[in-house]
Amino acid sequence: MMSGSGSNSAGGGTSVSLPPRSKNVVGNRTNIGWKYGTDVLRNGEKVKCNYYSMIFNGGIFVFKHHLVGTRYDSEPCVSVSKQIKDLIIRVVSNVKDSSMKKRRLNNLEQIDCGEGLDRVLLVARY
Numbered sequence: 001m002m003s004g005s006g007s008n009s010a011g012g013g014t015s016v017s018l019p020p021r022s023k024n025v026v027g028n029r030t031n032i033g034w035k036y037g038t039d040v041l042r043n044g045e046k047v048k049c050n051y052y053s054m055i056f057n058g059g060i061f062v063f064k065h066h067l068v069g070t071r072y073d074s075e076p077c078v079s080v081s082k083q084i085k086d087l088i089i090r091v092v093s094n095v096k097d098s099s100m101k102k103r104r105l106n107n108l109e110q111i112d113c114g115e116g117l118d119r120v121l122l123v124a125r126y
Contacts, residue, residue: 033060033063033064033067033091034060036049036050036051036063036080036084036088037049037050037063044059045057045059047060047063049063049077051077051079051080052077052079052080054075056074064088064092065092067080067088068089068092069085
């Protein structure tokens with residue numbers, strides 16, 4: 001006969017929240033580039049093209065540019081379809097636009113116009 005000493009109560013316990021995982025950690029890959037490439041070392045640094053069978057250093061960023069042929073340091077993929085190439089180009093350009101907007105916003109500085117005025121002047125820092 002076995003006796004259990006553990007409690008099976010559903011209430012009264014505390015929940016532990018886990019820290020957020022990086023979006024490109026193995027098992028949590030949300031970047032669309034991973035649909036077309038394979039992680040060689042399981043750390044995201046080397047990606048093998050599913051079409052071209054070539055391995056690229058520099059992670060998913062360089063690999064996506066290989067698919068669309070937009071970087072001088074990455075050989076363009078000759079086997080990827082135009083449909084996939086157009087999709088990845090849109091993704092890459094959206095990321096670049098978003099990055100540029102964030103950079104511009106970080107370079108803006110709010111300055112009080114003084115003497116009780118509620119207006120704020122935005123000035124770019126150089």
